[in-house]
Amino acid sequence: MKIIIEKDFEAMSETTKNILLGHMSQDKRVNLSITAGNTPVGVYKRMVDIVKDSPDYANVHYYNFDEIPVADQAEGITITDLRKLYLTPANINEANIHPLTVENYAEQDKRLAMAGGLDAMLIGLGGDGHFCGNMPTTTSFENLTYKIKVTGEEPWFVPDMMEAGLEFVTMGPVSVMRVKHLILIVNGEKKAEMVKKVLRGPVTEELPASVLQLHPNLTVILDEAAASELDK
Amino acid sequence: MKIIIEKDFEAMSETTKNILLGHMSQDKRVNLSITAGNTPVGVYKRMVDIVKDSPDYANVHYYNFDEIPVADQAEGITITDLRKLYLTPANINEANIHPLTVENYAEQDKRLAMAGGLDAMLIGLGGDGHFCGNMPTTTSFENLTYKIKVTGEEPWFVPDMMEAGLEFVTMGPVSVMRVKHLILIVNGEKKAEMVKKVLRGPVTEELPASVLQLHPNLTVILDEAAASELDK
């Protein structure tokens, strides 16, 4: 594991953008899986400026790594967010976008293998220790891409945001271990304790992201706030 | 995970030899970590015939992955066994042999990184679910190469073979995940139940080899007897 600590959110975003562009600038197909949410907003803003309307990155293919379907919508929460944050403003060709859905999840690992595997994946860390859609109480380390049915009893169940019976999909720990370069970004003091637990504590399914310690090529980029508990 | 099932011990050995030679025949430095014990005897016999006195494999470097020191002996049990089974009959140049010892174990992961990493590692499976020196009750998934002090209370403690207070070293789960191609060989009916448990069951420190399910490029070669419980 390589940990890079940056001063603040902007510096974290800048370094992360650099790492992603390093991959994207090679002369071969590059398969990238990227995260939705707030943490990568600064990364995507920088990337849009560079990638938009540029012919230089037509070799890059994009994959989401989890998905939550939305009733009456053609596409789920994750890909919708990724389109808004990055894919649409960067004007990415639709042929280079490969959505994971509740319908096609059983093919995800094979599909990635057939395309040469993921060169890089950008992920965030949940305040409860989840990564991708690998949640406490529903994660088994031996999982490839899998489907979870929400019971409503989960500690992370939020009545306003989800309904019992909801099904969502995520790439599992085995799938994520196959990514050639895994990049984890975390910012803010609120996550400092969890950063320490998952990076320095025992590997346990109760904190799914702790399994990332086993990844053979993991780069963690933190702002100083998120890193503040790390080596105490 | 890719599982190859061969008829018997000889066929398992032949296929394993092929895979190792595939790596060794490339035009670059190749770092190989190989296992002592009975399971690889047929592999090494075949390899000695090919490698002995050949200039074609001078690019291959050898590493042991665990070691148990022996009182009054310059070298430990593992490297002594590897010398007997393969390194000496194959006439491997001493400069290509890189012993792991109780003295230098803290440098093992760095030393491997500096040499470009392990291209392949050949391991066996213990009847109790151990791999390398990662034993039930003493393994933590978050370990790099580490030292274990035997208390005498371990379920795998054999009074005739070891003494309480003995210290041995092994590459840990994190170290093994970094190997570019991991090759696990198992033969015999006696291990059939354990093969099923570690390859198809939950990932748990109680059966350390279960963590191998997370390896991004694992090939398992079994004889039919070892595979007999696999998909029941």
Add this chain to the structure above:
Amino acid sequence: MKIIIEKDFEAMSETTKNILLGHMSQDKRVNLSITAGNTPVGVYKRMVDIVKDSPDYANVHYYNFDEIPVADQAEGITITDLRKLYLTPANINEANIHPLTVENYAEQDKRLAMAGGLDAMLIGLGGDGHFCGNMPTTTSFENLTYKIKVTGEEPWFVPDMMEAGLEFVTMGPVSVMRVKHLILIVNGEKKAEMVKKVLRGPVTEELPASVLQLHPNLTVILDEAAASELDK
């Protein structure tokens, strides 16, 4: 460049089979480009015995690297020969066979890039220094996959075998340089002089195979007869 010299044709074939199986036994999609002709006959005979009806190699995809169309035949000379020697007796799934043709050649390099590139390519050496369909007088080192129109004036033109105006296709030098592991096999005294020229002499388009000296991961397997002039 790594040169392995074996006693005879059978030993050359055995070592080559080992190297190919080493690649094929990994836990990922493996893209293989293989040669037609007489040199690989012993390799394919051994591979058929192992691969036939085995589920263990379903991850391997096959590509030819050149093609000569035949009037009134659906498929060209190369793929027809590969089917006869290997693909049909090994019972390879049609979905794993990706023919290069005079019709689709312009897409070959992109198609390979999209599938993650070629992991290995097995080639032979022409008595006139050609490799794949890269012939003296028609090869430019800067070529990707390209089409050649035979004029009838070429030094290698054989009136009984071809007609002026014939068009054939081949992966060019640039395409071959992208192969991750290139394996060249040559046997027989008749080619000993050419082996020396292309491996030890200047890199020149007059002997197209001389460009292989520039490949970053080339393994050459020779029988003793083919190697006999090498270091004189």
Add this chain to the structure above:
Amino acid sequence: MKIIIEKDFEAMSETTKNILLGHMSQDKRVNLSITAGNTPVGVYKRMVDIVKDSPDYANVHYYNFDEIPVADQAEGITITDLRKLYLTPANINEANIHPLTVENYAEQDKRLAMAGGLDAMLIGLGGDGHFCGNMPTTTSFENLTYKIKVTGEEPWFVPDMMEAGLEFVTMGPVSVMRVKHLILIVNGEKKAEMVKKVLRGPVTEELPASVLQLHPNLTVILDEAAASELDK
């Protein structure tokens, strides 16, 4: 080959810095070969700001790819320039600097292979079509790292800058083909014609950089001036 065209020198430098940092930010030893001269000045300025006194890049090792000795000086022109532009202001640990010299050049290719190979190399383009120290009239494509003795008759001989009899060393075309990611930067209108010749013209020893068309993973970064003749 992937060509990225940036507005000007600063944008070219920024993109190049991003690509290098992408490599350097991985969790493994990274071997980098970098160029002296004027073209990379903007790249190094940016890198110094990031790397200086940072513990995050201790995994990066540096190699020069050519060297011209200077009478009465312990070190040659290239490494002296690299120290001034980057290694000293970035405060790189001496143990991470691996000078190529006229004395040790015969070991360069083996030394690199033993360290796992070069992950990336940054090079420039000479106005006469040279790259590294591979000059017109003295380059053979089949060269590994080699020594050149200047006769004084070379078209590129500059009496004020060199003496007949001077010996210098450079990594040759074969050595450069082994670099995993090759990055070529060129700026300025003066080089526009040569950019077109070496990237779009025939591969010929008269313009040594034309051989770079054969590299399996080459990224070219140009400013608009250097790219201005490219597709005319």
